[in-house]
Amino acid sequence: MVPKMIKELFTIKKLDLSLAIFIGALLVSLIGSMRYSDPLKMVGFPEQPPSREFPLGTDSWGRDLLALLLNGIKNSVYIGATAAAIAWIIGVAIGVISGLRDGLTDEVLMLITNIVLVLPSILIMMLIAAYLKERNTFFVSLVIGLTSWPWVARAVRSQVMSLKEREFIQMSKMAGLNETKIILEDILPNMASYLFMTFVLLMSGAMIAEAGLSMIGLGLTRGVSLGIILYWAQTLDSVRRGIWWWFIPPGLCLVLLTTSLLLLSTALDEYFNPRLKGG
Amino acid sequence: MILLSAENVRAYYFLPQGVVKAVDGINLSLEKGITLGLAGESGCGKSTLVNTLLGSIKPPLRLVEGKILLDGKEISKMNISKLKKDVWGVEVSLVPQSALNALMPTKKVIDFIKDALVQHKKFSDSEILSLAKKRFEELNLDVKALYMFPHELSGGMRQRVVIAISTLLNPKLLIVDEPTSALDVSSQKQVLRTLLDLKKSGIIQSMIFVTHDIAVLRQIADKIGIMYAGKLVELSSTDNILYNPKHPYTVGLINAIVTPEPEVKRRKIMSIPGQPPNLLNPPSGCRFHTRCKFAMDICLHKEPPLLEVEGDTLVACHLFSSSKGG
Amino acid sequence: MSWLLLSVDNLTKIFTVGLLRKKEIVAVRDVSFQVDSGKFVSLVGESGSGKTTTAKMILKLIQPTSGKIFFEGKDVTMLNKYQDLKEYWSKVHGIFQDPYASFNPLQKVDRVLYQVFGLIKDQNVDRDKTVREALKEVGLNPEEVLGKYPHELSGGQRQRIMVARCYLIKPKLIVADEPVSMIDASTREGVIQLLSNLRDEYKTSVIFITHDLGLAYYVSDEMLIMYKGQVVERGSPDEVMDHPSSEYTKRLKADIPLLYRKWEGF
Numbered sequence: 001m002v003p004k005m006i007k008e009l010f011t012i013k014k015l016d017l018s019l020a021i022f023i024g025a026l027l028v029s030l031i032g033s034m035r036y037s038d039p040l041k042m043v044g045f046p047e048q049p050p051s052r053e054f055p056l057g058t059d060s061w062g063r064d065l066l067a068l069l070l071n072g073i074k075n076s077v078y079i080g081a082t083a084a085a086i087a088w089i090i091g092v093a094i095g096v097i098s099g100l101r102d103g104l105t106d107e108v109l110m111l112i113t114n115i116v117l118v119l120p121s122i123l124i125m126m127l128i129a130a131y132l133k134e135r136n137t138f139f140v141s142l143v144i145g146l147t148s149w150p151w152v153a154r155a156v157r158s159q160v161m162s163l164k165e166r167e168f169i170q171m172s173k174m175a176g177l178n179e180t181k182i183i184l185e186d187i188l189p190n191m192a193s194y195l196f197m198t199f200v201l202l203m204s205g206a207m208i209a210e211a212g213l214s215m216i217g218l219g220l221t222r223g224v225s226l227g228i229i230l231y232w233a234q235t236l237d238s239v240r241r242g243i244w245w246w247f248i249p250p251g252l253c254l255v256l257l258t259t260s261l262l263l264l265s266t267a268l269d270e271y272f273n274p275r276l277k278g279g
Numbered sequence: 280m281i282l283l284s285a286e287n288v289r290a291y292y293f294l295p296q297g298v299v300k301a302v303d304g305i306n307l308s309l310e311k312g313i314t315l316g317l318a319g320e321s322g323c324g325k326s327t328l329v330n331t332l333l334g335s336i337k338p339p340l341r342l343v344e345g346k347i348l349l350d351g352k353e354i355s356k357m358n359i360s361k362l363k364k365d366v367w368g369v370e371v372s373l374v375p376q377s378a379l380n381a382l383m384p385t386k387k388v389i390d391f392i393k394d395a396l397v398q399h400k401k402f403s404d405s406e407i408l409s410l411a412k413k414r415f416e417e418l419n420l421d422v423k424a425l426y427m428f429p430h431e432l433s434g435g436m437r438q439r440v441v442i443a444i445s446t447l448l449n450p451k452l453l454i455v456d457e458p459t460s461a462l463d464v465s466s467q468k469q470v471l472r473t474l475l476d477l478k479k480s481g482i483i484q485s486m487i488f489v490t491h492d493i494a495v496l497r498q499i500a501d502k503i504g505i506m507y508a509g510k511l512v513e514l515s516s517t518d519n520i521l522y523n524p525k526h527p528y529t530v531g532l533i534n535a536i537v538t539p540e541p542e543v544k545r546r547k548i549m550s551i552p553g554q555p556p557n558l559l560n561p562p563s564g565c566r567f568h569t570r571c572k573f574a575m576d577i578c579l580h581k582e583p584p585l586l587e588v589e590g591d592t593l594v595a596c597h598l599f600s601s602s603k604g605g
Numbered sequence: 606m607s608w609l610l611l612s613v614d615n616l617t618k619i620f621t622v623g624l625l626r627k628k629e630i631v632a633v634r635d636v637s638f639q640v641d642s643g644k645f646v647s648l649v650g651e652s653g654s655g656k657t658t659t660a661k662m663i664l665k666l667i668q669p670t671s672g673k674i675f676f677e678g679k680d681v682t683m684l685n686k687y688q689d690l691k692e693y694w695s696k697v698h699g700i701f702q703d704p705y706a707s708f709n710p711l712q713k714v715d716r717v718l719y720q721v722f723g724l725i726k727d728q729n730v731d732r733d734k735t736v737r738e739a740l741k742e743v744g745l746n747p748e749e750v751l752g753k754y755p756h757e758l759s760g761g762q763r764q765r766i767m768v769a770r771c772y773l774i775k776p777k778l779i780v781a782d783e784p785v786s787m788i789d790a791s792t793r794e795g796v797i798q799l800l801s802n803l804r805d806e807y808k809t810s811v812i813f814i815t816h817d818l819g820l821a822y823y824v825s826d827e828m829l830i831m832y833k834g835q836v837v838e839r840g841s842p843d844e845v846m847d848h849p850s851s852e853y854t855k856r857l858k859a860d861i862p863l864l865y866r867k868w869e870g871f
Contacts, residue, residue: 167706168717170666174699175720176691189711320789321760463651463816464860468868475871491790494862498871521864535791537819538864539846548823550794554759 015267021260025253026077032070039067039224050245057245060236068224069249075225076207077257079141083206086145087152088199094149095156096183100164110157113150121147125218135221144209152198159191193272197265204261211254226250282485283332283371283452284308288345288355290331293338297559301327301340303509306585309452314478314486316500316517318493318532322555323506325489326376329454332487333373334362350451369399371452372445377461379437382429389425392444399448410447417480418443418473435466439473446482453477454487459495471499494538497521505529508556508566511585515592525594527571565597573598609678610810611640611663611697611778616672618658632658634834635672642777643808645800647821650831656814659831660782663812664699665690677777695724698776702783704763708755714766715751721773739772743799761792768799775807782814797824818857822846830854 033039042062043054050057056065098109125143132139163169164187172182188195207226213219214227215234233239233247285307292299301324309315319325327340334354336342347355349370357366367373375381382391392411396402402410408425415422420439429437438458446453455474459467477483488500496503497517504514505528513526524530531551537543553570556562562569568578577597585595618633633655640646650656661667663674665684673682676697684690701707708714718736722728737747743765755763764784771779781800785793801824803809815821821828821842828845830838830853837851849855862868 167701167703168709170664170699170701171707171717172709172720173666174664174694175717176694176723177720178687185712186709190709320791464818464857464862467862468860471862471871492862494864497864498862498868531791533864535794536864537793537817537823538861539819539822539858540863540865542865543819544823548794548797550798551791552795554761554792555789 014263015271018260018263018267022257022264025073025257025260029070029073029077032066033074036064036067036070039063039071043067047243056249057243059232059243059246065229065245065249068229069226069253072224072226072229072250073253073257075137075220075223076210076227076254079137079144079210079225080203080207080257082138082141083144083148083209084199084202086142087149087202087206088195090145091149091152091198092156092195094153096160096187098153099157099160100179100183100187109153113153116147117150119147122216125213133221135219137220137223137225140210140213140220141206144206144213148202148205148209152202155198156191156194159194160187163187163190193268196268196272200261200265200268204258204265207254207258207261226254230254280311281308282311282350283487284348285328285332286346286348288328288331288347289343290327290336290340291343292327292340294559299558300509300561301558302331303561305345305511307504307511307514309485309487311451311484313501314488314499316493316496316503317487317489317506318491318496318503319506320491320532320555322508322558324509324558325506326456328506329373329456329487329489332454333367333371334359335367335373363398365399368395368445368450369448370450371454372450374438374442374445374453374455374458376457378441378458379434379461382437382441384429387426387428388432388440388444392425392447395444396447414443414447414482417482418476420473433466435462435469438462438466438470442470442473442477446477449482451484452487453483453485454489456489457491458488460490460492467495471495475499493520493532494536505532508561509558510566510595511593512567512595513593514585515590519590519592523590523592525588525592525599526567526596527573527598528567565595609639610642610676611812612675613638613659613663614673614675616659616662616674617670618655618662618667619670631834633662633669636831636834636836637672638829638836638839640778640810640812642810643804644826645804645811645813645824647813647815647825647828648831649815649818649821649828651816653833654831655834656831657782658834660699660780660812660814664697664780665693666699691724694776695726695774696776697778697780698771698774700764700767700771700779700781700784703787704760704767705755707767708763710755712754713751714753714755714758714763717766718770718773721770724774735773736769739769740766742772742802743769744795745769760788761796764788764796765799768796768803771803771809775803776809778810778812779803780812780814783816784813785820786815786817793820800824818846818861830857 040063043064044058044062046058046060046062048054048058054064054066056069059065094109094113098106124147128143169182169186172186210219210225211227211230214225214231217231219225219227219231229250230247238246285305288302288305290302292301305328317325330336331342332347334347334357342355346353354366389408389411393404393407396407411425412422415425420443424432424436424440432440459470462470474486478486488496490496500517502515503517503520505512505526507528513520513529520529521533524533534546534549535551537548551570556566556569564580565578565583568574571578575597583595583597583600585593586600587593588599614637616633616636620630620632621627622630636659638646648656648659658667662669669682673680675681681693684693708717718739719732722732740747740750745762745765750758750762750766779800785796788796800811804811813821813824825842828840828842829836830845830851832853838845838849838854845854846858849858
C-alpha cells in the first residue's frame with residue numbers, strides 16, 4: 001500500500017515542482033557551504049556589485065555575499081526544520097491527549113494552549129535574549145518552536161475529536177486494544193495528511209519567524225542565516241543606498257523556499273483528500 | 280407523445296485504473312404525462328444515467344455513443360452554456376441526491392430563488408416574489424419559508440422547497456434522484472405528495488424518479504424501469520412489475536422487499552446471493568448471470584437484448600428472447 | 606428455559622453543550638427493557654429517537670447520566686476498569702451501520718478479525734484456521750476476502766466480516782445498530798440470516814436497532830418503538846403492528862410505503 005501511495009504521490013505536478021525547488025535549493029546550499037566554508041571572512045572590497053569573482057557582490061565588510069547566502073540557506077532550513085519538529089511534537093502530543101480525553105484534562109490542556117497562543121512571543125524572546133548573550137541555531141529553533149505549537153494542538157485536537165467517533169475506533173476499543181495502540185494504529189495514520197501538512201506549514205512559518213527575529217536583532221549571535229543577512233542589510237541601510245545585491249538575493253531565497261513549502265502542503269492536501277474520502 | 284428518448288446511450292468513466300462502463304447501451308423513451316421510476320441498487324448506473332439524460336457530462340465521464348432527445352431537441356449535442364441557459368430549469372430540471380443539503384446556509388430561501396432565476400430570464404424582484412409565493416401556495420408550502428434560512432427548515436421541508444424552486448419555470452420534465460432516502464417516513468410521504476401535486480396541477484408534464492426503494496415507486500410511478508450493472512433489464516407498468524415480474528433480478532428485488540403486509544408475510548424475505556459486479560470488469564454475456572439461478576449456457580456468452588414481450592413489457596433476458604441458443 | 610440476560614432500568618442520557626450557556630439535550634429518557642437469552646429484540650425509531658445512544662450505553666461506549674444496566678445479574682453500569690471492560694466486550698459486542706466506517710481504511714480487513722483474539726479465553730487456538738472457518742460460516746470465501754483493503758470489498762461483504770468477527774467472539778449479546786440499512790435490499794436477508802444462525806446455534810441474543818418498521822416486524826421476538834428518547838410502545842410484533850396503542854406507532858405505520866396497496870389520495 002505504501003509504495004503504491006508514494007508512486008501516486010509523484011504524479012501530482014505541484015508536488016514535483018515544489019519538492020524540486022526546495023530540495024534543489026537545499027542541495028545547492030549544502031554543496032556551496034562546503035565550498036565556501038568561512039562566509040564571514042573578508043575577501044574583497046566592500047560594497048562591490050556582482051562581478052565574475054563575486055557573483056553576488058560583497059557587503060559592507062567585504063564579505064562574499066554568495067558564500068553568505070549559501071550558508072545562510074543551510075542554517076535557515078535547519079532552524080526551520082528543528083523549530084518545526086519541536087512545535088510539531090508538542091502540538092501533536094497535546095492535541096491527541098486533549099482530543100481523546102473529555103473533562104478536566106481537556107480543559108486544562110486547552111487553557112495552556114490558549115495562554116501560549118496569546119502570549120506575545122516577541123516580548124518573551126526579547127526577555128530571553130536579554131539574558132542569553134549567546135544564541136546558536138538550536139536556541140533560536142527552541143524559542144520559535146516553543147511559541148508556535150498552539151495552532152497545531154488545536155487543529156490536531158479537532159481532528160482527533162471527530163476521528164474518535166468513527167466506528168472503526170469503537171471497534172478497536174471493543175476488541176480491547178489499549179489507548180496507545182489505538183492512537184498509533186487507528187488515529188495517527190488516519191490523520192497522516194494533517195500531520196504532514198502541519199509540519200510543512202510549521203517549517204515555512206519558522207523560517208519566516210527566524211527572519212523576523214533576526215531583523216530585530218534577536219536572532220543568531222554566531223553564524224549566518226537568511227534573516228541575519230537581511231538584518232545586516234537593513235542595519236547598514238542598503239535599501240536607501242541602492243546596494244540591491246545585498247538584500248534582494250536573501251529575500252528572494254526566503255520567498256522561494258517558503259513558497260515551495262506552501263506549494264508542497266497544498267499538493268499534499270490535494271493528494272490526501274480524494275484518497276481519504278474515496279473507497 | 281414522446282417527451283424524452285434515449286437511443287443506445289453509452290456513457291463511460293475514463294479513470295486511470297480503467298474504463299467504468301456505468302451506462303452501457305440504454306434505450307428508453309418517456310411519454311408525456313408519465314412518471315417513470317428508475318430502480319436499481321448500488322453501482323447500477325442510475326445516477327450516471329440521469330446526468331447523461333440531462334447532458335450534464337463532465338470528464339472523466341464521456342458520452343461514448345448514442346443520443347438523447349428532449350421534445351425533439353438533441354440534448355446530447357448541446358454545449359454546457361446553452362444547456363444552462365435554455366434547457367436546465369426551463370425544459371428539464373434535476374433535483375440531485377442530497378439536494379436538501381445544497382442550499383446555501385447563509386442565504387434566505389427567497390434570495391436563493393432570485394439567484395437561481397436570474398440565469399434564465401430578467402425578472403424583477405417583485406415578479407420573482409409573486410411567482411414564488413403563488414407556487415408555494417399551489418404546493419401547500421408555508422409562504423413564511425421564503426424568508427427563512429435553510430437550517431430553520433426541517434429536512435422534509437427543505438426538500439420540498441428545493442423541488443418547488445427547481446420547477447418554478449415549469450419545466451416539462453422533472454428528474455429527482457433519491458429525494459427521500461435521507462428522510463423519515465412521514466417527511467417522505469409529504470415530499471411524495473408534493474411531487475404528485477406538481478404533476479396533477481400540470482406544472483410539470485413528466486417525471487423520472489430514481490430510487491432503490493420500489494415500495495416508494497409503487498405509490499407514485501406509472502412505469503418502472505429496473506437497472507442492473509449499467510443495463511436496463513426490465514421496463515413495464517408498475518402493476519406488471521409488482522404482480523408479474525419477468526427478469527430474475529426483478530423477481531429477486533421484489534422478493535427482498537419487507538413491508539408489513541400479509542402478502543409479504545406469506546412469502547418469506549429472500550435475498551439474491553453475491554453482490555453487484557465491478558463495472559471496471561463486468562461479467563461476460565448477461566451481467567446478471569453470476570447471481571442468477573436460471574443461468575443457461577447462452578447467458579455466459581451473449582448479452583440478452585431488450586425485447587418487447589407480452590403486456591407492453593421490455594425485458595433483457597434469454598429466458599424471454601425468441602432466439603434461444605442463438 | 607430462558608433467563609434474563611440483560612436488564613436496562615431507567616436509562617437516561619443527557620448531553621450538555623456549550624461552555625458558558627449550557628444547553629441540555631435529553632437523548633434518552635427513562636428507558637427500561639429486558640432481553641432474554643436467545644431472543645431478537647428490536648429498537649425501532651427514526652433519527653433522533655435515541656436508539657443509537659441507548660445502544661452505545663449498553664455497549665459501554667458512553668456513560669449513562671442515570672439508570673442501571675444489569676448483565677447476567679451483575680450491575681455493569683459503572684464498569685470502567687480495563688480488564689472488566691475487556692471481559693464485558695467478550696460477552697457483549699457491537700455491529701454498526703456503516704460497513705465502510707467500521708474498518709480502518711488504511712489497514713487490511715483481516716485486522717478486524719485478528720484483533721479480537723485478545724478477548725478470547727483460549728489463547729492456544731490456531732488463529733488462521735479459526736478465522737477462515739468464521740469467514741466460511743458467514744458465506745465468504747477466505748481467499749477472496751483476506752488480504753484485501755476495505756474499499757476493495759462490497760458493503761455486504763464488509764458487514765458479513767463484522768458478523769464473522771462475532772462468530773470468533775461468540776458473545777452472549779450482539780447490539781446491531783442498523784446493520785443492514787446501508788447495504789442493498791436484495792442482499793439484506795443474507796446478513797440477517799447470519800444473525801439468526803448465531804441465535805439458533807449459540808443462543809446469542811440480538812438487540813436489533815432499525816428505523817425500518819417492516820424489517821423489525823419480520824425479525825423480532827419483541828419490538829420496542831422509541832420516539833424522542835422514550836419507549837412509546839412495546840410488545841410482540843403482531844401486538845405492535847395489529848394493535849398499536851401509541852399515536853406515534855399508528856402514524857409510523859400509516860406512512861410506510863406499501864407494496865401492494867396505494868396510499869389514499871395518491
